[in-house]
Amino acid sequence: MRIVAGIHGGRRLVAPAGDATRPTSDRVREALFSVLGTRVASARVLDLFAGSGALGIEALSRGAATAVFVDRSPAAINAIRANLRTLGIEADVRRMPALGALRAASKRSEAYDLVFLDPPYQHSAELGRELSEALAPVLAPGARVVSESDRREPLELVFGISDERRYGDTVIRIHDT
Numbered sequence: 001m002r003i004v005a006g007i008h009g010g011r012r013l014v015a016p017a018g019d020a021t022r023p024t025s026d027r028v029r030e031a032l033f034s035v036l037g038t039r040v041a042s043a044r045v046l047d048l049f050a051g052s053g054a055l056g057i058e059a060l061s062r063g064a065a066t067a068v069f070v071d072r073s074p075a076a077i078n079a080i081r082a083n084l085r086t087l088g089i090e091a092d093v094r095r096m097p098a099l100g101a102l103r104a105a106s107k108r109s110e111a112y113d114l115v116f117l118d119p120p121y122q123h124s125a126e127l128g129r130e131l132s133e134a135l136a137p138v139l140a141p142g143a144r145v146v147s148e149s150d151r152r153e154p155l156e157l158v159f160g161i162s163d164e165r166r167y168g169d170t171v172i173r174i175h176d177t
Contacts, residue, residue, distance in 0.1 A: 001054060004030045006061030013083045015052040016075035023052050024118065024148060028167050032146065033058060035163055035174060036114070039144060040064055043113040046105070046138070048098045053080035055116040055146075060089055064114070068092040070101040102134035111140040117147045117155060124149035128156035136177075145175040 001013045001023050015023045024032075032055075033040065041063040047056030048070050056067040069080045069091060077095045084091055094101055098119070105112075115135065119127055135145065135157075144162075149155040151171040159175035166172075 001052065002026055003054075003058055003061050004033065006058070006063065008057070008061040008087050008089075011087060013052055013054055013057065014079050015054075016073065016079040023054055025167075028148075028170065028172065029054060029058050031165060031167075032172055033062060035165070036144070036146075040114065044111065044140065046070070046112040046115045048101065048115065048117050049119045050080055050116075051076050051118065053083050053093075055118065056091070057083055057087065057089070059114065059116075060091065066091070068094065068105075068110075068112075070094045070096060070098055072097045099130060099134050102131075102138060106134070106137040110138055111143075112138055113140045113143050115139070115143065115145045117145060117157075119149070119155065121150040121153070124155040125153040129158070131155070132158040139177045143177045145177060147173045147175065149173075 003011045040059050043064045045056050045059045045064045045067040050069040050071045053069045060067050147155045154171050159177050161173050162176045163174040
């Protein structure tokens with residue numbers, strides 16, 4: 001797995017050991033960031049269910065202003081920190097459940113322009129309503145939410161879908177808020 005483009009393009013990333021994390025492939029990230037285009041530059045990014053941190057790190061490589069990485073897995077947090085350290089990137093890494101992180105961010109009046117959601121596929125279908133409600137207070141005006149889930153049981157958010165792409169069993173949706 002590598003960073004596709006930007007100032008860190010071509011650099012390798014590590015993923016957490018085991019099969020609990022399913023990193024977004026280079027091909028899918030390249031297609032996704034082509035769709036996002038210039039919306040990434042200067043964005044405040046939140047990478048929930050971050051895994052290796054590949055999506056947030058790709059955004060930083062392409063000019064995002066800041067990124068916050070959230071995952072509850074110690075292995076994922078270790079991989080994110082290792083990737084950031086290797087690249088010399090400073091970022092906020094939080095080990096906690098996604099919904100708890102969103103509630104805490106709301107209390108701190110944090111606002112994000114771009115949010116990546118890549119929950120475990122087996123939980124995607126049941127998380128849509130809760131994530132939508134918890135996300136609403138932390139979204140900046142005109143924010144975009146990118147969700148990745150299984151095409152057979154997609155993550156259903158309340159925000160409008162501006163783009164949808166399928167890659168095998170994976171569906172990527174871009175939601176405008």
